[in-house]
Amino acid sequence: MADLPNREIAAALDELGDLYELDGAISHRVLAYRNGAKAVREATQSVGALAREGRATELPGIGATLQEKIVALVVDGEIPARAKLKAKYPEGLLEITRLPGVGPKRVRLMFTELGIDSLASLKAAAEGQQLRGVKGLGPKFEESVLASLEAGLGEAPAPRVLLSQALREGEAIVAGLRAHPTANRVELAGSARRLADTVKDLDVIATADDPAALTAALAGLPEIESAGTAGENAAKGRTHTGLSIDLRVVEPDQFGNLLQHFTGSARHNIRLRENAVKKGLHVSEYGILDDATGETLRCATEEEVYAKLGLPYVPPELREDRGELDPGFAVPPLVREEDLLGDLHCHTVASDGRNTIEEMAQAAIERGYQYLAITDHSATHGFGNHVDPDTLRRQIERVRTINAQLDGFELLIGTETNILPDGSPDYDDELLAELDWCIASVHTAFQTPRAEMTKRMIAAVEHPWIDAIGHPSGRKLGRRPGYDVDLDAVIEAAARTGTMLEINGAPDRRDLDDIHARAAAEAGVKILLDSDAHGTDRLGNVRWAVATARRAWLGPEHIANTRPWPEFAALRRRARG
DNA sequence: GCCGTTTTCGGCCCGACTGTTTTCAGTCG
Numbered sequence: 031m032a033d034l035p036n037r038e039i040a041a042a043l044d045e046l047g048d049l050y051e052l053d054g055a056i057s058h059r060v061l062a063y064r065n066g067a068k069a070v071r072e073a074t075q076s077v078g079a080l081a082r083e084g085r086a087t088e089l090p091g092i093g094a095t096l097q098e099k100i101v102a103l104v105v106d107g108e109i110p111a112r113a114k115l116k117a118k119y120p121e122g123l124l125e126i127t128r129l130p131g132v133g134p135k136r137v138r139l140m141f142t143e144l145g146i147d148s149l150a151s152l153k154a155a156a157e158g159q160q161l162r163g164v165k166g167l168g169p170k171f172e173e174s175v176l177a178s179l180e181a182g183l184g185e186a187p188a189p190r191v192l193l194s195q196a197l198r199e200g201e202a203i204v205a206g207l208r209a210h211p212t213a214n215r216v217e218l219a220g221s222a223r224r225l226a227d228t229v230k231d232l233d234v235i236a237t238a239d240d241p242a243a244l245t246a247a248l249a250g251l252p253e254i255e256s257a258g259t260a261g262e263n264a265a266k267g268r269t270h271t272g273l274s275i276d277l278r279v280v281e282p283d284q285f286g287n288l289l290q291h292f293t294g295s296a297r298h299n300i301r302l303r304e305n306a307v308k309k310g311l312h313v314s315e316y317g318i319l320d321d322a323t324g325e326t327l328r329c330a331t332e333e334e335v336y337a338k339l340g341l342p343y344v345p346p347e348l349r350e351d352r353g354e355l356d357p358g359f360a361v362p363p364l365v366r367e368e369d370l371l372g373d374l375h376c377h378t379v380a381s382d383g384r385n386t387i388e389e390m391a392q393a394a395i396e397r398g399y400q401y402l403a404i405t406d407h408s409a410t411h412g413f414g415n416h417v418d419p420d421t422l423r424r425q426i427e428r429v430r431t432i433n434a435q436l437d438g439f440e441l442l443i444g445t446e447t448n449i450l451p452d453g454s455p456d457y458d459d460e461l462l463a464e465l466d467w468c469i470a471s472v473h474t475a476f477q478t479p480r481a482e483m484t485k486r487m488i489a490a491v492e493h494p495w496i497d498a499i500g501h502p503s504g505r506k507l508g509r510r511p512g513y514d515v516d517l518d519a520v521i522e523a524a525a526r527t528g529t530m531l532e533i534n535g536a537p538d539r540r541d542l543d544d545i546h547a548r549a550a551a552e553a554g555v556k557i558l559l560d561s562d563a564h565g566t567d568r569l570g571n572v573r574w575a576v577a578t579a580r581r582a583w584l585g586p587e588h589i590a591n592t593r594p595w596p597e598f599a600a601l602r603r604r605a606r607g
Numbered sequence: 608g609c610c611g612t613t614t615t616c617g618g619c620c621c622g623a624c625t626g627t628t629t630t631c632a633g634t635c636g
Contacts, residue, residue, distance in 0.1 A: 055608090058619055062608035093609050131625075133634050166633090170626060232636095291621090296636070303620040308612085314621050 033078030034104050035480075035514060036070050042103055042112065043067040043096065048124055049115035051134040065091035068297070070100075072352065074157035074549040075518050078104035122148035128187060129178045132510070139164060153179050188230055188466040191273060194537035196222045196229035199253055199269050204234060206251040207277070212240040215285055219292035223506045224346045225577035227507055227540055232275040233292045239470070241279035248277050282315060286329035291315035293332075298349035305355060306339055313339070347580040363585035365559070367576045369592045373502060373569060375446060375469055375532065375560035380417055380425060381406035384565035387425075387432060391441050391565035401440040401595045404429055406413040407455035408447040410474070418459055426464060440595045442466035446500055446558060451475045453489025455496060460483060462495035467602065469532065469560075471500035472513065487515055497603045498530035498558050501541040508538065517546050525553040528606050530590050532558045533582075535575030545583035554591040556601060 047063030069089040070077045080086040081100040089092060092100075099109045102306035119141070126137045126149060142147040143164045144155055152175065155161055161172045169603055178184060200218045207216045213236060217223070220233035238244040245265035248256035254275075257267035265277045277559060280288045291299065292315070303313045310321035317326035318338050329335045336343045342361050348354045376390055377383030383390070387404055394402035396435045406425070410418045417425065422445065444467030447455040455462060455470055462468055478486065490496055502520060503512030524531050531550050534541045539562070542550060551557055560573040561568055587591040597603055 050608095059608050063620085065609080090611070095608060131634065135633055166627075168627060247622095292636090294636090300620055307620075312621075316622085 033076045033082075035511075036073055039100055039103060040067040040071040042109065043070060043099075044113070045124075046109065046112050048127075048134070052119050052123060052138055053115060054135075054138065062091070063096070066096045068351075072545050074521075076516065078432060091448065099514070110446070122151075125149060125184055126152055128517075129173055129175060129184045131178075136167070136171075137145075139166060149184055160255070183505050185280060189272075190228035190230050190508070191271070192537050193222065193225060193227060193229055193577065194359065196232060197270065198235070198274055198587050199271065199541055200232045200275075203232070203248075203251055203269075203275065207234065207236060207244065207247065210238075210244055210247045212238045212243045214238055214282065215546060217289055217448075218293050219289055220294060222295050224295065224349055227543070229273075232269075232273060232435060234275065234277045235285065235289045235292055236277065236279045237282045238279050239286050243281050247276060248275075265425075281328075283328040284331050286333070286335050287317050288315050290329075290332045290335045292348065293346050295350050297351035298344075298355070301351045301355050302339070302341075304408050311339060311479050312357075335600050345580070347577070348583065350581070362583050363587075364580045365584055365589050365592065367573055367577060367590070368398075369586045370399070370559060370572060370576070370599065371594055372403075372440075372591045373561050373563070373572060374403040374442075374444070374467060374498065374503050374558055374591060375405050375534070376402065376569070377406055377446075380421065382564060387429060387441075390563070391432060391436065391439070393569055395439055396400060397569055400438070401442060401598070403442040403444040403469075405444040405446040405467070405469055407473075408445055410448050410450070410456055413485040415515050419457055422457065422461060423464075426468065444468055446471055446497075448473050449486060449490045451478065451486060453486040453493075455490070455493060459495055463604070465495075465570040468496050468604075469498045469500045469558075470496045472504055476510075476513045478513065480516065483513055484516040484519050486521050488523045491520060491529045492527055494607075495604060498532055499524070499562070500532045500562070501534040501536075501539050503530055503541050503543065503546065505541050505543070506538050506543040507540065512541070517542075517548050518549070521546070521550045521553050523557055524550065524555045527603065528601075529603050530558045530601075531557045532560050533575040533578050534573040535559065535561045535573065537571060537574045538593075540578045542578070542582075544581035547578060547584065551582065551584055551588040557588050558585060560591075570574060 043063050044067040047060045051060045069091040073089055077086055086097040088101055102109045108232060108339050123141060125135050126132055127134055132603045144160055146152045146155055156172050156175045162169050164346060188464055200222050204216050204218050207213055216236040219235050222229045222232060242262050245260035248254060248267050254267045254270050255270040258481045263279045273278045306313045312319040317328045319326045327338055333343050343365060344354045373394060378385060378387050380391055391402055407418045409418045426443045429441055433441040444465050445499045447457060447470050448466060449470050449472045491499060503517060505512035531542055533547055547557055559579055561572040563571060590598060
């Protein structure tokens with residue numbers, strides 16, 4: 031039987047948590063479901079299969095009860111408790127909780143007292159001033175509900191933007207604030223600082239000689255479209271693209287506490303605080319209260335916060351409650367952009383790129399690289415120009431000619447070949463053997479069923495002339511999940527054959543993701559960080575691949591293209607036989 | 608519902624804000 035993808039099991043647990051919350055369950059029980067959902071979402075094995083073997087309880091946060099519910103879901107297609115609660119609470123209730131200031135308690139209250147079960151019936155009741163008749167609700171609540179409905183909130187979850195866009199705006203705002211004469215320290219916090227895939231809003235923490243002058247300055251920055259009234263120590267604003275931003279100016283001796291708190295993640299902070307309580311320490315954004323002395327320790331730097339708790343400093347990218355607070359944790363060396371010596375995935379005008387081979391090579395040299403592989407799309411790609419076998423043969427000659435003229439730089443001729451539905455590449459083996467490099471990717475037939483897709487990708491991994499798999503999951507952030515494939519099996523095959531797996535740096539890909547990249551590296555797979563540049567100005571996209579690699583706890587030794595060309599050359603599948 | 612240098616029960620982060628409250632519950636980050 032084909033198991034449900036982990037993301038669907040996780041969604042079911044999240045929904046069950048929401049339903050229990052509506053039902054008035056204690057918060058810890060609700061949290062247990064959300065923690066369970068996180069564990070499932072971050073698992074690299076099929077949790078459905080694990081649960082049927084009775085091994086899902088090995089995941090942190092999954093106990094006997096959750097395992098039983100997962101088994102019910104994958105075997106019977108439904109969890110009895112979920113069916114029962116869904117019958118009890120209409121679907122419209124959950125979307126009402128998206129309104130600010132309206133949570134599960136008030137939704138249940140309005141449902142039981144007034145029968146409100148949708149945004150529409152809520153609107154009618156608020157307009158008819160019926161909400162104020164309910165004990166615990168008043169006219170102010172009615173007004174705020176109407177204002178939120180008017181603003182269209184509740185109709186869709188708050189949008190998240192790609193990290194690339196969030197940092198473009200956030201870094202400009204930070205630079206603008208730092209340039210203000212009263213500013214001292216200014217740092218971006220939140221998920222943007224953790225280099226997460228996507229970002230909901232920007233948090234900036236600062237110190238200043240004159241805090242009110244700095245909060246007032248926010249509204250004047252060119253990136254800010256509108257700003258609320260600035261307070262003494264805080265200001266809110268919105269950028270021209272609609273991203274909201276919070277600025278907080280704090281005392282210098284609490285800067286470390288605030289920066290740590292607002293960098294998150296929430297789960298990292300919860301774990302950090304739970305562990306601290308066992309040592310008699312209570313952590314908040316204002317300091318660390320020591321039970322033994324009754325004193326609150328203030329920290330000017332984040333390093334002090336972690337040191338006071340007896341912990342190694344945790345880099346922001348690792349703060350996701352994925353083991354970074356476990357006893358014995360040692361900070362791993364993390365790869366940096368300057369560690370990279372080459373890029374193995376880019377396009378030229380021969381397929382759908384914007385620059386020539388020469389221009390791409392020159393841009394790579396200017397970045398300080400030692401090698402670059404030209405990897406245009408193969409014949410059946412379906413958009414852009416098709417590089418048919420004869421065109422590729424001519425391209426081989428051209429690249430060899432150009433390479434002969436370059437000193438101290440290796441220009442490689444490669445391809446990004448399609449993985450056809452049967453798992454074979456687009457060119458015959460003879461032609462592939464003539465190349466220096468071959469990366470293979472899925473660009474078609476995304477809807478292939480899981481078992482077939484897994485077989486298809488493993489066939490590509492096992493192919494003797496395929497050196498690496500490009501964007502292995504096929505996800506597009508904010509647009510589609512990856513195709514249905516058992517990535518764990520693909521990783522196992524890659525480890526066995528010595529085929530590399532890519533972290534693609536296109537800002538809406540970052541594929542492999544951090545979870546699977548970490549699993550792949552742990553399995554011994556060599557990881558490739560590529561830009562997938564379609565122009566000279568996009569080689570820098572490798573930054574987003576580096577961000578994902580760091581979130582995957584990867585250091586230079588895990589990454590193939592941190593190696594000088596002779597070493598890298600020997601690592602290629604084609605060189606290993 | 609999970610979990611164990613306070614082990615199989617009794618705990619389970621911390622604080623701000625809001626509105627409705629007369630000491631607090633709900634929501635949010």
